[in-house]
Amino acid sequence: MAITKLNGTKDILPEEIHRWTYVESMFREVCDTYGFKEIRTPVFESTELFKRGVGETTDIVNKEMYTFEDNGGRSLTLKPEGTAPVVRALIENKIYANGQINKMFYITPCFRSERPQAGRQRQFHQFGVETFGSDSPVADAEVIAVAMTLFDKLGVGELELRINSIGCPECRGKYREILQDFLRPKLDGLCETCKSRFDKNPMRILDCKSPECQKQVVGAPQMLDYICDDCKTDFEELKVALTAMKVPFIVDASIVRGLDYYTKTAFEIITNKIGAQGTVCGGGRYNGLIKQLDGPDQPGVGFGMGIERLLIVMKEFGVQVPQDDTIDAFVAVMGDKAKIKALELIQDMRRAGLKVQMDLAMRKLGKQFELADRLGARNTLVLGDDELEKDAVIVKNMETKEQVEVPVSNILNYLKESR
């Protein structure tokens, strides 16, 4: 039986890697302009981090984590999301102690044991940003702007930003009760999953897709009408900031975060073009998290973005990813003596930063030209006994088909100038 990769994992092949490096470098560029610094944390952490950081009641912690014991009997978990590890690093390295607002970004694989489908894998990749230490909604707006600027740069500007406020623990608790009071008499009319949501996460019922639930939910109290004055002020300021930054948004009361640590601002950037998993980017404010993980009582805000989903969106939008598939020279060789001389030449050219290839299979000249063509060579150098004698090489421009004889001593300059 052949050994194959596991369900829900993917190889990223040489033919598509340029798409990945492209979005990653664009993301780095945008982060740089906004002043976010990269941080890299381990792929596995102690299980406790996610239990406390993400929340014991969440689906992620309850049924989707890759958790195992190491040789010492410690419980480890492959990171299911990016934020908790970054917060752990912030606390453990006492980065917060510099008294500054700290802005970081990460690019990392994540692991969740879900059933794979379009836009959802068991190992997937996320990048995201986090801002620690600012209460200001301007920080929220800045984080959102990073994502939107990236979309613009990548040419997928038509994604929809939806924002909401899910309040602070105090007003959310009150709203929860009000919502449950509203739904209690309608409980029988709800679908099975929503019945179980009633206690666990009643806010989820509001955006249930089943028509029966949609009917019951009409006229339900909206979170935004019940958030406290402080939360309301922040939400208004966020809208003002986004407007000033010319970032279009839609207020969507159904945006709810699935991770326990979120407070106040919640947002998603979505598309209907890539199947059922349309959330490309999700994030928000998490004011309780750092303290929850035994750090200082510092606020935070950030987002996570699914790279696979982003790449699918880019494909849908027909985004052309630049790819340099040409090389400076191909060296065609005939005879063993010429081969030695060619190795010397090629090494010189490569040391000088030129992209050069040769036929490792040492086939006949016609085949070598075929290969040169396929490799996108701008020039093909021919080196055989005749040329060895003259201490020169034939250089053929593959586009114009012009051939000139160039002395070996001039070849580097010649190629650099014809670039």
Place this chain on the structure above:
RNA sequence: GUGGGCGUAGUCAAGUGGUUAAGACACAGGGUUGUGGCUCCUGCAUGCGUGGGUUCAAAUCCCAUCGUCCACCCCA
């Protein structure tokens, strides 16, 4: 975790119980023994995801299993 679709060459596939499993692309070699893209010729699945079963006969029917895709759930 639940439901459904699909597994024939490197890729896209035809074939729906009857002789040696179409075709296309890709790849390799040759026509052209020192010159690419075009063209022509040749080659490329004792095998139809895997394991059982039914049958005189199975890629084709049945069962199981694995893989994959889509959806639910949930999320990025």
